[in-house]
Amino acid sequence: MEYKNIILEQNGKVLTILIDRPKQLNALNIPTILELHNALADANMDKNIRAIIISGGGTRAFVAGADIKEFAHFDGEQGQTLAKNGHDLLFNFVENLSTPVIAAINGFALGGGLELAMSAHFRIASDNAKMGLPEVSLGVIPGYGGTQRLPQLIGKGRAMELILTANMLTAQEAKECGLVNHVVPQEELLPLAQKLASKIASNSGQAVATAIETVNAQSDKKTNGYKKEIKNFGKCFDTKEFTEGTSAFLEKRKPNF
Numbered sequence: 001m002e003y004k005n006i007i008l009e010q011n012g013k014v015l016t017i018l019i020d021r022p023k024q025l026n027a028l029n030i031p032t033i034l035e036l037h038n039a040l041a042d043a044n045m046d047k048n049i050r051a052i053i054i055s056g057g058g059t060r061a062f063v064a065g066a067d068i069k070e071f072a073h074f075d076g077e078q079g080q081t082l083a084k085n086g087h088d089l090l091f092n093f094v095e096n097l098s099t100p101v102i103a104a105i106n107g108f109a110l111g112g113g114l115e116l117a118m119s120a121h122f123r124i125a126s127d128n129a130k131m132g133l134p135e136v137s138l139g140v141i142p143g144y145g146g147t148q149r150l151p152q153l154i155g156k157g158r159a160m161e162l163i164l165t166a167n168m169l170t171a172q173e174a175k176e177c178g179l180v181n182h183v184v185p186q187e188e189l190l191p192l193a194q195k196l197a198s199k200i201a202s203n204s205g206q207a208v209a210t211a212i213e214t215v216n217a218q219s220d221k222k223t224n225g226y227k228k229e230i231k232n233f234g235k236c237f238d239t240k241e242f243t244e245g246t247s248a249f250l251e252k253r254k255p256n257f
Contacts, residue, residue, distance in 0.1 A: 100200050
């Protein structure tokens with residue numbers, strides 16, 4: 001499939017998706033959201049892809065936000081539809097993808113850009129990255145999951161301050177509050193992402209997918225996460241990958257997943 005706003009690069013079992021709208025600082029518009037959805041859906045079905053990296057093309061921005069000119073004249077109903085479609089097609093979709101997604105934040109990750117990064121399974125950043133949710137300065141609130149995911153990641157008080165002030169965090173500040181796991185010079189960002197993704201890809205794909213599902217259960221108020229863990233733990237025992245993994249351990253060899 002041909003894409004206009006994203007670039008795909010596969011290295012072994014790892015797919016890197018670069019958002020490529022340099023003139024707009026990689027801002028998310030509806031066509032880009034659709035392209036990301038399609039690329040991620042295809043990757044999730046591809047048995048040769050075991051981990052995904054999302055980053056921004058160039059050196060200035062991961063994603064500088066949503067494309068404001070696209071919805072500046074929307075009314076309330078259109079705004080709700082925009083947010084719901086975004087949740088369904090991209091942000092909730094990424095969070096619940098069975099293939100792990102790493103956000104490699106290179107530069108600005110603002111508004112919808114930070115919301116995309118937060119929907120990934122974890123985040124790393126370059127030392128020039130800046131992150132924030134500036135929506136209230138535009139008379140609106142985060143609409144792609146920011147009000148929900150940011151408190152889960154950094155705590156309610158810190159999230160409230162960041163959302164209500166519309167301030168930005170530096171990469172180091174984001175690491176200190178747990179929003180990102182690693183901060184490295186920009187030239188080391190994608191190599192680190194590749195290293196982490198390759199490590200994940202070497203593990204049991206079924207177990208990784210089950211772990212994602214189980215960890216995500218803690219944010220579902222209708223689900224008892226501990227019961228979900230017990231159930232999914234037991235399910236793993238019935239898989240060929242459990243047999244291979246335990247056999248490899250006992251035989252002192254690397255597993256062949």
